[in-house]
Amino acid sequence: MTTSITAPALLPADPAYAAAVAPFVTTVTPRPDMVVEARSPADVVAAVRWAGEEGRAVTVQATGHQLVTDLAGSVLISTRHLDDVRVDPATRTAVVGGGAQWKQVIAAAVPHGLAPVGGSSSGVGAAGFCLGGGHGPLSRALGTGADNVRRIRIVTADGIERDVDATREPDLFDALCGGKAGFGVVTEIEVALHPITRLYGGGIFFPGEASPQVLHTWREWIATLPEDASTSVALLRLPPDPSLPPPLQGAFVAHLRFAHLGTAEEGAALLAPMRAVATPIADMVDEMPFAAIDAVHADPTEPMPVWDDSATLATLPAEAVDALLTVAGPGVETPLIIAELRQLGGAIARRPDRAHDAVAGRDAGFSLYALAPMFPPVAAIAPAATKAVVDAMRPWTVGGLPNFQGLGSRGRLGPLWDDATAAFLTRVREEYDPAGMFRTVGLMA
Template sequence: MSVPTVPTLTPADPTYAAAVAPFTTTTTPRPDLVVEARSPADVVAAVRWAGEEGRAVTVQATGHQLLTDLAGSVLISTRHLDDVRVDPVARTAVVGGGAPWKQVIAEAAPHGLAPICGSSSHVGVVGFCLGGGHGPLSRAFGTGADQVRRIRIVTADGVERDVDADREPDLFDALRGGKAGFGVVTEMEIALHPVSRLYGGGIFFPGEASPQLLHAWREWVATLPDEASTSIALLRLPPDPSLPPPLQGAFVAHLRFAYLGTAEEGAALLAPMRAVAGAIADMVDEMPFAAIDAIHSDPTDPMPIWDDSATLSALPAAAVDALLAVAGPGVETPLIMAELRHFGGAIAKAGAGRHDAVAGRDAAFGLYALAPMFPPVAAIAPAAARGVVDAVRPWTMGGLPNFQGPAAGGRMGSLWDDATTAFLTGVREAYDPAGMFRTVGLRG
C-alpha cells in the first residue's frame, strides 16, 4: 500500500509493537499503519494522505484506555510531541499533543504552579482534558477541560487550526469534553494554579471495616469544603513484595484525601474518618504537589484489565449496601477495585461561564470498577465489573468519557444530554463530513 511521506511503521517493522503498545493491555492494537509524528507538519501530511486514500484515522498518545484493536485504521501516534513550555507570569503551560501530566508537573513545580491533572501523572494531558478530566483538585478548580485556553488541531481537511473561544468557538466548545472524533490535537494551552503543596495522601483500613467506613464516608463528604477532595476504594491487593507487608495480598479500604488548606485544618476535617476504624497505614500528611500520585497510588505498569463505570446522582445508605453486597467483605470476586469519587464543587460549574461538552457536571459521585484479565479470572472479570455498576443502577445517571471501559460499545454517545449530543454531532459533521475519525478506538 502507499504510505504518507512521514515516519511510518507497518506490522512487519520490528519497532511496530513498541510503538502501538497501550498501557491497558487487554486489547492488542493492530492498525494497518502507524505514523510516528515528530512534528505538527507530520500530522498534517498524514491526515492529508489519509483523506486522499479514504483511510480511517485514530490517535494515540500515552496508550491509556484502548477500546478496540484498531484493525483497518491508520494510527497517528503523538507520543513524540511532548514539549512543555510554562509561562509563570501568565500561569499557563503550552503542552504538546503527546505529553503526560508528569512532564507538566515537573516544569510547573519550580514556579510554585500546578495543573489540574488526574489521579495518575502518567496519563496524557490532551486525552484527559478532551474527555472532561476529573482529578484530586477538581472540586476546587474545575475539570481539566475548564483549564483549556487554546487548542491547535489538525482537522480532517488537513488544516492545522488554532482554536479558542474567539476563533472557531463551536469547535473549541466541542473539544472541551467531547473527547474524540474532531481531529488530531498537536498542542494545547492550559491554565496553571498557584499550588505548591497540599495536605493529602491515603489511609489504608482493614477491609472488614469497609461497611462502617463507606457509610461514614457518604455522610462525611457533605461536610467538606470545595478545597477538599476525596475518594474511597475497596481494594483486593496482590501478594506483591513491593507493597508494605501488611498490604500484601490484603483486602483493604483505601481512603484518599487532598486538601489545599493548612495541615492543621486538614487533620481536623479528616478526624471523623480516622476515628471510624484503626488504620493499617496512614499516609496522609503535608506533601509537595509534585507527589500527588501518592494520593491514589495508581498502578504504573501496563496490565490487562476490564473496567466499567457510572456517575451517580446520590449515594444513599441503600446504594452503599448494594455496593457492599457485590464488592464488600466476604464476597468472592475477581475485582481489584471498586471505587467511589466525590464530585461537586467547581466541577459543577462550566469554566468562565462558557458552554462546553463536559459530561456529568451535575453528578454527585463517580463509580469505577476494575478487574484483571489474567487467567483464570479473565472469563468472569467483565461480569464482575458490570455487576458493580448494575448493583447501584437505581442511582446511576450516566458516565464520564474518560472512564468508559472496553464494554462501552455504543454507550459513548449516551453520556451527554440530547442537546449536547446534537451539538457534538453537528460539529463533527462540519469538520469531518466524510467520517475520517469514525474509528474512535481510544479514550486517552
C-alpha cells in the same frame, strides 16, 4: 498527487511496530494497518492529508489508557513523541504537546511554584484527559481539566492545523473541551496553571472487614468538606506484590483518599472523623509537595490487561452503599481489584461561560469505577464482576464520564451527554469531518 507521509510509517511486519502501538491497557492488542509516529505537527498534517487522499480511517493514540478496540482497518497516528512542555510563569499557563503526560507538565510547572489540574495518575496523557472533561484531585476546587484549557491546536480531517479558543472557531473549541474524540488530531493544548506548591493529602488503608463502617461514615462525612478538599474511597483487593508494604501485600482493604489545599492543621481537623472509624493498617496522609500528588490515589504505573466499567451517580444513600458492599464488600468472592467511589461537585458542577458546555457529568454527585484483571484464570469472569458493580448501582445512576469509559462500555460515548449537547457534538463533528475520517477513533488518551 498523493501527499507523502514524512514521519516513520510502520507496518505490522516492521520490528518497531509492536512498541509503537503498545497501549497502557494491554487487554486489547492494537492492530492498525499502519502506525505513523508523528515527531512534529507537520507530520500529523501530512499523515491526515495522505489518509484523506487514500480514503483511510484514522485513529489516534498517545498513552493508550482507554483502548477499547483493536483499531483494525485504520491508520493510527501516534502522538506520544509530541511531548514538549513550555511554561510561562507570567501568564500562569503551560503549552503542552499532544502526547505529553501530566508528569511532564508537573515537572515543568513545579520549579515556578505552579501546578496543573491533572488526573489521579500523572502517567495519563494531558490532552486526552482534558478532551474528556478531566476529573482529578484538584477538580472540586479548580474545575475540570477542560475548564482549564485556554487554547487547542488541532489537525482536522481536511489536513489543516487550526488554533482554536474561545474566540477563534469557538464551536470547535467548546466541542473539544469535553467532547473527547472524533474531531481531529490534537497536537498541542494550552492550560492554566495555579499557584500551588503543596497539599495535605494521601491515603488511609483500613482493613477490608471495616469497609461497611468506612463507607457509611464516608457518605455522611463528605457533606462537611469544603470545595478545596476532595476525597474518594476504594475497595481494593491487592495482589501479593513485594513492592507494596508488607501489611498490604495480598490484603483486602478500604482505601480512603484525601487531598486538601488548606493547611495541614485544617486538613487534619477535617479528616479526624474518618480517622476515628477504625484502626488503619497504614495512614499515609500528611503534608506533601505538589510533585508527590500521585501518592493520593497511588494508581498502578505499569501496563496490564484489565476489564473496567463505570458510571456516575446522582446521590449515594445508605442503600447504595449497601448495594456496593453486596457485590464488592467483605466475604464476596470476586476478581475485582478495585470498586471505587469519587466525590464530585464543587467547582466541577459550575458551568463555564461558554456558548456550549461539553463536559459530561456536571450534575452528578459521584463517579463509580470498577476494574478487574484479565489474567487467567479470572479473565473469564472479570467482565461479569465489573458489570455486577455497575448494575448494583443502577438505581442511582445518571450517566458517566468519558475518561472512565472502558471495555465494559466499549466506548459508547453518545449516552453520556444530554440530547442538546449530543446534537451539538454531532454537528461539529460533521462540519469538520464530513466524510467520517475519524469514525473509528474510539477513545483518545
